[in-house]
């Protein structure tokens with residue numbers, strides 16, 4: 260009977276993949292853990308607030324005030340999986356504020372860590388938050404792979420879903436179940452494709468030195484506390500023993516992720532996204548992407564090997580920022596991206 264149910268679930272899953280996004284399916288079918296079940300406090304003492312009375316501890320608030328930011332981390336390490344949160348960002352004046360929802364193993368692998376990031380960058384009043392995604396693999400911190408986008412909604416007015424699907428062959432970032440970026444494992448990327456177990460993190464911190472217009476607008480604590488709310492936290496993947504990194508513990512539903520990642524078409528291209536979803540992704544990127552590392556001539560004289568350049572995309576980005584995306588000589592502007600240590604610094608003073 261149990262096998263039968265598993266089979267039916269699998270068939271339903273495969274058929275629904277054809278029509279709905281993997282993010283939607285996984286989000287709807289995975290249990291939501293309460294904070295105490297799945298996460299640990301990372302920093303910021305009582306700037307992390309769980310409201311256990313309201314909904315069984317499934318909503319978490321992260322506060323940034325003059326004293327400190329705050330953050331939490333998953334109790335387990337995961338090798339591949341699906342990670343999602345419904346997030347409502349602070350409203351009003353939020354320049355310099357950074358909210359991050361990301362996977363990392365930086366504390367286990369100092370020299371060759373992996374990381375998958377959603378970073379939300381605050382703004383001055385009347386201007387929308389920007390959202391940034393990035394990928395580091397095997398310590399590739401000298402090469403940032405940032406992309407930036409606007410959103411088609413105001414992320415401070417309501418909760419919206421932000422999800423990361425990470426399989427052996429793909430990384431897909433989703434916003435409200437719409438794929439916004441796909442990073443296939445490619446020969447060009449080589450060992451840079453994240454392939455070691457990571458934990459999930461959520462943090463809020465002061466990014467005054469770089470987050471808004473390259474550091475022009477700083478956090479103004481007159482508007483503190485800045486409150487980011489997290490709910491519907493989904494953690495789903497193979498958990499890994501932190502001591503014996505090899506031993507995987509996958510529950511049966513984890514196979515769903517394998518199904519999602521293993522579909523391969525005849526031309527050997529992985530097809531986690533349907534044609535329809537891919538069109539949706541391209542539309543999003545055409546309308547909302549404002550920065551891509553692949554076109555940044557001030558940082559990379561020739562783009563990293565995995566970049567597939569598109570002349571229309573290049574032209575569109577050049578209109579935003581002729582210096583960065585033009586063909587001129589490298590300027591000092593590229594420095595605005597060199598800020599990894601600053602995050603470590605700000606977390607170090609917690």
Ligand SMILES: *[C@@H]1O[C@H](CO)[C@@H](O)[C@H](O)[C@H]1NC(C)=O
Nearest residue numbers: 370371397398449450451454
């Ligand atoms: C990761 O980097 C280390 C050196 O830091 C290297 O020895 C190893 O081969 C790399 N792994 C992959 C998969 O490229």
